[in-house]
Amino acid sequence: MKPIVLITAGDPLGIGPEVTVKSLKNPLVQRVCFPVVIGEPTSLVRAGFSDKLARLIAIDSSVPLPDKPVPSFAGGETSFKAVELGIKLALKTKTPLVTAPINKQSWALYGVPYTGHTELLREHAGKEGLMMFISGDLRCGLVTEHFAVADLPHLLTQERIVAAGVHFNRALKQLGIQKPHIAVCALNPHASDNGKFGTEENEVIAPAVKALHRHKIKADGPLPADALWLAHASGQYDGLLCMYHDQALLGLKLAAKKPIVHITAGLKFLRVSPTHGTAFEIAEQNIANPSSMTDAILFAATRHLPPQIF
Structure with a gap:
């Protein structure tokens, strides 16, 4: 039986929705897991998301998203709420969590007291979390x-x-x-x-x-x-x-x-992420490389990087 993998789509104004959708369209991702995406729905649909790719748990913003890819209150709100929910579900189900990139300035604009994923994860899912990276x-x-x-x-x-x-x-x-x-x-x-x-x-x-x-x-x-x-x-x-x-x-x-995967080891569940940021400068241009995000999902599903993806 294929495992469920929780995926937070990151800041909706960055490349997170794009690399998430591109990864979901990879046949190998579909073959090895049941993906569940948590994120802002408009940005995901704009990136090509459909219900055939994954189950979507929508996180709506209380204010409109800006017209341009920039740090924002709305981006901070939706990306933070997505990660919060992802952590709660992962803790409850012991399901692996893959996190697309957030923007630290957006989190600060929303009033988040954490500088990033790792600090939030340590607070809620294991204070002994160790940041580590793997490439082959x-x-x-x-x-x-x-x-x-x-x-x-x-x-x-x-x-x-x-x-x-x-x-x-x-x-x-x-x-x-x-x-x-x-x-x-x-x-x-x-x-x-x-x-x-x-x-x-x-x-x-x-x-x-x-x-x-x-x-x-x-x-x-x-x-x-x-x-x-x-x-x-x-x-x-x-x-x-x-x-x-x-x-x-x-x-x-x-x-x-080979592509690099980021893992937070020592938590109460497996957390994996790509090793790039929100890349606002290329967001919404459909040119972002999804390889790191794809590998993060594959690692979460299989606990290793299958050689056939290289």
Whole structure:
């Protein structure tokens, strides 16, 4: 029996409705799941949605949508309410949830107190949610996410690194890797060269790696991030535990040869999303590439990326 996959269509003024509809028209998506879309109906119909593609749970706006693709109260209202409902249904049914991109400014205009999906999901579906990304055999987890680089020395605690490592190790096992071998990235250049370029490696990250060993986790580090991406791409490690957002995404986007899927691991249900934003500048032009959204839905339905989609 095919699983149900919940899909929130994202900001109605962005490319979310378009990539959602294009993904639903993919025969493989229809073959592996029963999609249920939650979103603003006008934007979805404009993108080509019909009842033959999926069941629709409509989220209407209390004010008219703007005529142009811009951050808006209406976009924030409908996209936030869609995600709220998606979380409630996923919690109740343990059904996977795929989230098309929202716009943080639109959420702020509507008065949402969260900076994005991950923070909302942690509040309602598991405070231990770990942001991680997968592209083929490339896998990385983030210790910190949407924070200023200047705040990293204060945010990187031994406890935070250990917790991320434990959740990352568990997520890799759920992906079918029986004994994951994880590389832990350093924060500073050359892993601080034994304290010449910072103290975080010796005082925080190295003790955290030793703590991971006590959790029976095979972890190496802290190691320079630039060299680690090459080592990971060559198969030396099953995943990289990165200290901050761009340390993960810069290397991944350069090294990835297959589409990238974003997962929030450690929640009470599986949450997957594409790795792009609302892209207002190309919205409503029917030129958005749906591959990342398609892969997110396929992963949610099958827990892996089927090779035939590449």
